[in-house]
Amino acid sequence: MSDFWSGWIMGLVVLNMGITLFLFIWAQRVQIPTQPDGTSGHIWASGLREGVRPLPRWWALFSAACFVWAIAYLVLYPGFGAYKGLIGWSAHAELASDTAANDAKLDPVLKGFDGRSIEELAKTPEATRIGHRLFVDNCAACHGLDARGVRAVGGADLTDAHWLWGGTPQAIVTTILDGRTGVMPPFGAMLDAKAIEDLANYVLSLSDSPHSSEKAAAGKAHFTVCAACHGPDGKGNPALGAPDLTAKRRLYGERLADIEFTIQHGRTGTMPAWRQRLGEADVRLVAAWVYAQSPHDSPPASVAASAAAPASAPASAPAR
Numbered sequence: 001m002s003d004f005w006s007g008w009i010m011g012l013v014v015l016n017m018g019i020t021l022f023l024f025i026w027a028q029r030v031q032i033p034t035q036p037d038g039t040s041g042h043i044w045a046s047g048l049r050e051g052v053r054p055l056p057r058w059w060a061l062f063s064a065a066c067f068v069w070a071i072a073y074l075v076l077y078p079g080f081g082a083y084k085g086l087i088g089w090s091a092h093a094e095l096a097s098d099t100a101a102n103d104a105k106l107d108p109v110l111k112g113f114d115g116r117s118i119e120e121l122a123k124t125p126e127a128t129r130i131g132h133r134l135f136v137d138n139c140a141a142c143h144g145l146d147a148r149g150v151r152a153v154g155g156a157d158l159t160d161a162h163w164l165w166g167g168t169p170q171a172i173v174t175t176i177l178d179g180r181t182g183v184m185p186p187f188g189a190m191l192d193a194k195a196i197e198d199l200a201n202y203v204l205s206l207s208d209s210p211h212s213s214e215k216a217a218a219g220k221a222h223f224t225v226c227a228a229c230h231g232p233d234g235k236g237n238p239a240l241g242a243p244d245l246t247a248k249r250r251l252y253g254e255r256l257a258d259i260e261f262t263i264q265h266g267r268t269g270t271m272p273a274w275r276q277r278l279g280e281a282d283v284r285l286v287a288a289w290v291y292a293q294s295p296h297d298s299p300p301a302s303v304a305a306s307a308a309a310p311a312s313a314p315a316s317a318p319a320r
């Protein structure tokens with residue numbers, strides 16, 4: 001705090017306390033002219049006569065105690081401009097000592113997780129409990145409390161068997177540590193409206209969703225440029241974050257118009273990086289919780305598993 005502002009605050013404190021103290025003492029001493037009937041003689045418009053009563057004693061004592069307390073506080077604690085107070089308390093120091101105490105309590109617990117694999121942590125309730133808390137605090141805004149994704153921000157569904165960037169423990173940890181940006185280029189300049197509509201119908205056909213088979217057949221011819229990223233069968237490519245187009249539930253909506261919009265204007269879904277904010281130990285815990293939310297049996301069984309797992313059962317419902 002600069003000297004000017006420190007002085008400014010000190011001035012205000014002295015002025016404020018001075019005025020209240022003066023009023024307090026003055027009010028004890030001032031003599032109000034009193035009529036023989038104990039009133040001030042003033043009669044209010046409604047006919048009420050104004051009485052004269054001394055302040056109750058408890059009130060005066062209580063106020064005096066407040067002044068003593070206020071002055072003692074300003075002597076002991078920071079509050080009077082830049083003056084630090086006699087006992088040297090500060091909010092920063094208290095935070096630091098609370099944090100240190102918390103770390104001391106938590107460190108042994110976290111140490112126990114060192115060197116354990118994400119799969120193991122995903123089966124350890126103490127680990128997933130902390131992971132879940134971290135998720136609620138940091139991730140739920142975009143992925144939802146239930147991890148099923150918040151459509152408006154393109155936050156991916158983390159509970160299904162379809163992964164943009166891969167669902168192995170290592171892929172999930174990398175995604176969270178360093179973030180990801182999926183780049184779906186805009187094709188509005190390259191394809192006309194009919195080609196886009198045909199392609200969108202073809203995309204719908206890949207997930208067995210209602211579509212026009214005539215348009216889908218026409219769209220298939222254009223799909224070669226898409227196959228470079230989404231694969232010839234549309235199953236996606238985790239190296240590029242290209243989604244599996246055969247999935248019923250989509251990042252950006254299941255309607256024909258949603259898909260046409262994506263093809264025309266492109267998309268750049270961005271998952272922020274957490275290495276700095278959370279650090280590796282916490283990222284491993286939240287990754288373990290995320291890993292525990294999705295079906296991940298032996299890879300070929302993933303489709304069956306996604307149909308059987310209760311968490312992803314309503315996946316085909318147009319939730320949001």
Ligand code: HEC
Nearest residue numbers: 138139142154155156163164165166175182241269270271
């Ligand atoms: C600001 C919004 C936002 C926040 C906060 C956020 N994410 Fe994401 N996350 C996204 C988006 C958007 C994507 C999809 C990226 C893409 O389109 O390629 C994503 C993708 C992911 C993926 C990859 C999914 C897949 O299918 O491969 C994982 C895993 C993930 N997030 C976990 C987390 C975790 C854990 C946290 C909290 C530490 C978190 N996210 C916080 C927006 C967010």
Ligand code: HEC
Nearest residue numbers: 182183184225226229241242243250251252262267268269
């Ligand atoms: C350069 C690689 C690339 C090409 C080429 C490409 N895509 Fe994509 N596509 C992506 C990526 C990456 C995403 C995910 C975008 C995101 O995460 O925000 C995506 C997303 C989509 C989505 C949204 C899926 C969802 O879940 O909502 C659709 C639909 C789609 N692409 C269709 C197409 C079609 C049709 C073509 C061909 C005209 C095409 N893409 C060409 C990379 C590509």
